Amino acid sequence: MQILDVMEKALEGTPMSETDYQLRRFAPKVQEKVKEYGIKYDPKHPIPDDGSLADDMFEAAIELLAEVGAYCTSTARVISYSEHEIRRAIAEAPEEIELGEGRDRRKLRGRKVGDKTPPWCLLGTGGGACSSDKSFITLVEGYAEIPETNGITTPALTRVGGMRIRPASPLEVLGAQRNAVLARETCNRVGREGIPIMNSLSTAESDIAFAAAMHPKFGMRRSDAYMICCMDPMKVDFARLNKVTTALSLGGPISMCYGPLLGGYAGGAEGTALSNIVHHMMGLLTYQASWLLPFPLHLRYVSSSCRELLWVISTTGQAVSRNSHIISLNLNYTSAGPCTTMCLFETTASVTAAVTSGMSIESVGVASNRYEDRTTPVEPRISAEVGHAVAGMKLSEANALANKLLAKYESKLSSPPLGKGLFECWDADRRRPTREYRNVIRSYKRSMAGLGVKLGEEL
Amino acid sequence: MSKGVKMADEKKLMKALADAILSYDSAAAEAAAKEAIKRGLDPLEAIEKGLSPAIEEVGKKFEKMEIYLPELMLAADAMRSSMSLLLPLIPKGKALSKGTVVIGTVQGDIHEIGKNIVSNMLMANGFEVVDLGVDVKTSAFVDEARKSNAKIIGASALMSSTIGSQKDIVDYLTSMKVRKKHAVMVGGGPTTGEWSKEIGADGWGEDAATTVKLANRLVKRK
Known part of the structure; x- marks a missing residue:
């Protein structure tokens, strides 16, 4: 096709x-x-x-x-x-894709249920918004420095020249080009020039901005990946097909991302999982995708950490990985914000569901990705640590872990703590979380050790 | 009770109207409305006692996630089928709805689910809703609000690059000197209460339930 x-x-x-x-x-x-x-x-x-x-x-x-x-x-x-x-x-469907350059060039492959191979860790904001070049650079620098990072998902710039970006306008074109340039330069600054940018590009929503920013002069390469969002349910339009055609001409692998809503057109957990699976197939065909990025969300919580969503993520991963070699990365959202243990427990649960069920991960949209600059490099780092720690875990053990994690935050999903903003809990000069956030992380890691999951050293 | 209609018949007709909404059946809703008209049921009573309680029940079920978006939208469709037959028979001046809300997703944005939910929940809660769809120009919101004498404009935006159009609507109303005639409520993924205040909107709907409450407050204020 x-x-x-x-x-x-x-x-x-x-x-x-x-x-x-x-x-x-x-x-x-x-x-x-x-x-x-x-x-x-x-x-x-x-x-x-x-x-x-x-x-x-x-x-x-x-x-x-x-x-x-x-x-x-x-x-x-x-x-x-x-x-x-x-x-x-x-x-x-492709069994593997090579992404990145130099020492950061890696093969992205499909995984299997219970796979001991660590997941591909595409780390960043999941399309979250940032207000300035400063916060963009701070975040991307932080993502690139995470040892487990296999690819970067950049934040979306919301302003250019002090003006709020408008869709399909010169501001969006300039913002998308700036997104590409800043992302490449920022990775370069921390010695990871070859790392692939895999969401090209959060700022480029319209087809014109996408085409403009993909020009190689702004730093995008064939070894990056080109992400195109599908409209729920199963929809496409000429603007999206223009993006597909542009990406095909540039030669980079396309990813189709899509976020079926639990409570939306597919109904409850069962229908949403089925919708999530069928979008994989539709993406291969309609969007010419080489890999897929589902991000199912709960209509009410706008996150993917509740009980039903863990089931949706897990059954999707199991269905796809048991029956095909389709490469699938689950993107998760949390309800709670940075500098809260709830946010870290939420991402832990979603990542566990995905990784043990045969998926890789993109992580993470924080606090429903509603707020500008309310995300830090800590949350994706924790997601990656968890992804590596649970790879190979049996489904029955993962289920027991998920139930214990849910007990810690399930009752708070309808009014989650929003935590703190980027510069309130991340020290950009020292490239590390503030003392307050380090204490939160310490408490979280102690709890995780108590649950039998040993994570990395302190940040 | 409607003149000339026996109580038993009236109950039966009301039940048929309600059942059509509760079974999300447009054809049945249309047939029930035709039957009600034929049998001389007061159209105002048919709406107030037959259709409205049923659509409110649907809204409550959706709020509790006992039903999902398709059922909500199909029930609203059924409601519209009946209303299109009953409304023209009601003498002008008899207030039926709480007020008109013009709603849409702003220019450059084609996300529709959140807007659809709010649109249908507003209808389920007694508002007349003019849904302009997605990718709606700023001037189209205002033109329609003026045309339909809407008390409220609801602008949805799902992307950080499109929420700026919500500010355009407020500015446009101001420049047209009709700002006080139409309250503006904003909603959608990247919007917040702070954003609403920053652009001078009249309120932020975090989700469908809070948007309905907000709309109830705004119609009382106007």
């Missing part, structure tokens, strides 16, 4: 209104598959150990995609795929 095939389908597919596709085609068909395959969420097992459930979900997802297709909002038509096309795309 190539981009011209996708365009042909988008131009020739069955005409349908967006509302009809979402409400009368996608949503009921998801529930039909959930029922048909007897998919059932079990709150006692946020990280279930049931291979047949995962396998059923994968098959249900193939059927679902064959029956509902994707939807192009620009042409108001359904992009249909046959089961043969879907299975072929799954079989032909």
Whole structure:
């Protein structure tokens, strides 16, 4: 399936209104598959150990995609795929991708359930916003210095020349170009010039800004990765396909990211997990993706650490990794903010669910990524430490750990502590957390040791 | 009780209207409204006693996550099907809704889920809602608010690069000298209470429930 095939389908597919596709085609068909395959969420097992459930979900997802297709909002038509096309795309998905340069060049591969290989750690803000070049540089410098970092996900700049960036405007074009230049230069400053930038680029939301910032003169390389966000559910438009076409012409691997909402079009935990899995397949085809980045979120909490979401992450990882070699990284969000143990416990739970279930990670959107400059290099660092520590853990052990972690924060998800801002708890000059935050980390690591998970030395 | 309609019949007709909403069935809602009109049921009572309690119940279920977005939207669709038949029969001057809210996702932003939830929850709570969709120009918000005499404009933005358009709406209203006629509430992922104050909006809806409460406050104020 190539981009011209996708365009042909988008131009020739069955005409349908967006509302009809979402409400009368996608949503009921998801529930039909959930029922048909007897998919059932079990709150006692946020990280279930049931291979047949995962396998059923994968098959249900193939059927679902064959029956509902994707939807192009620009042409108001359904992009249909046959089961043969879907299975072929799954079989032909890349098994590995080489990213980065020099000593930071690494192979990103799919993982398996219980895999002892550490996850690929794509670290950063998960698209979080920062208010200035200063906070951008502080954050990226911090991410690049984390020993486990395999790739950087940069924050989104919100201002250029003192002006708030506007979509598809010269300010966005300049902001996206600045994002590329600053990210590369900042990695260079800390001796990790070769590290891949894998979310090209948070500031570039429009196709014009994306195309402008991808120009090699701003520092982006073929060994970086080009991330394009899908609209929930299963939607694409010409602007996104323009990004795909631009990225294909530049030769870098594309990632499709997507955030199905629990409580949204796919319904509860079961439907959201199914939607998460089917988006993997749809991304390979429609967005020409080489790797996938799901970030399922809870409608109310706007985070991925609650019990249902751990189940969604885990079943997605198990379904995809048991039945394919598709490369999938789960991006997690926390409800709580920096300098709180809750935030660290939340990211620990989500990362554990992903890594033990056969996924790699992008981490982390902090405090629902709602606030500017309310994230630090600490939270992704902890995520990476956890990712390495739990690699190889059995699902049953991971489930026990998840239940203990949930007990620490579950009741606080509806009104989480927002913690502190970047410069309130991170000392940019000394490139380390403040004393207060170090105490929080110490307390968190003591708790983790008590739960049998030994993490790295103090920051 | 409606003139000429027996109490037993009235109950049956009200139940049919409510059931249509609670089963998210537009065709049934349309049929129930037609039957109610045919049998002489007072259209105002049909809405106030049949449809409104049902859509409020749907809103509460969604709030508790007993149902999800598709059911909420389908129930609102069913409500609209009935209302389109009943509303024209109500004499002008009889206040039905709490007020009109013009809502949309701002220019350059195509995220719709949050806006859809708020739009449908407002409707479920007695507001008349004009939903302009996504990627809505600043002038379109204001033009529609003036046209439909909306008490409130609701502007949703999901990206840090698009929230600036919420400020444009406030500025545009001010420059058109109609700022006091239309309250502005803002919401969406990167928005906060501080942002709302900074741009001079009338309030921030953190989620659908708080937005409904905010809208209730704003209509009383206006």
